[in-house]
Amino acid sequence: MQQTASARRLLIVDDDEMFCQVMHRAMSRRGFEVLVARDGEEAMNLARQYQPEQATLDLKLEHESGLKLLPEMLALIPGCRIIVLTGYSSIATAVEAIKLGAVNYLCKPVDADEVLTALSREQGDPAAEVAETPPSINRLTWEHIQKVLQEHDGNISATARALGMHRRTLQRKLQKRPVRH
Incomplete structure (x- = not known):
């Protein structure tokens, strides 16, 4: 059931223009057909029209929350594998993103290889590092x-x-x- 990268469509939803350009170029080089949306309305229009298999969704878009957009996207495209990206990570938003259907949650800055790995992982990693000291x-x-x-x-x-x-x-x-x- 694993598709080749060239057969997959990736929707990048982020309001950071530079991030979108860099990620578009990097994921295109890896064989993805890449679509870019800067806000929720554009994301839903592209999702409706192109039915992407995978998506990255910024948690904090300029005028809206990625957490509110996440269930809308999954209702439109139930099989879409969505990872939430954020520069403002917290345990609360990570838990909510997963509860709402995200397959992963990554803290920015991220590179294309990290995104690719997160999109392809089917299960959690029991070998994930546990912090040596409690949070400040x-x-x-x-x-x-x-x-x-x-x-x-x-x-x-x-x-x-x-x-x-x-x-x-x-x-x-x-x-x-x-x-x-």
Whole structure:
């Protein structure tokens, strides 16, 4: 049942123009027919028209959440293998992405080989490395904010109220890159 790369269509959904160009070129060289969408509407139109077998989906598109787009894409193309890519990783969003049907979740920066490996993996890796030390308090704070934000469907004001912080403070925290473990 394994198809050759040349027979597969890959939809890249990301609002980062440079990432799209680099990934398009790299995946085309690996034999994929590559389609690129910059937002949810364009992604759904391309998915409807071309029925891609695989897709990469950015978690944080400019005006929408990849998590909201994920089930819509899978409803349209049930067999599509979708991996979620993000520069703003958290345990909460990783769990939600998998629950919603993503086959994998990768933290940016990623290269084409990592994407290819993630798309082709059928099972989890029991040999995955376990961190030697627990996450820092800053990382735990970031994770908690992401969890509460997810619980409030991305609503910044409701999340700020739930966390007991000012909305602008929360917005500043969310604009920063996640803290490393």
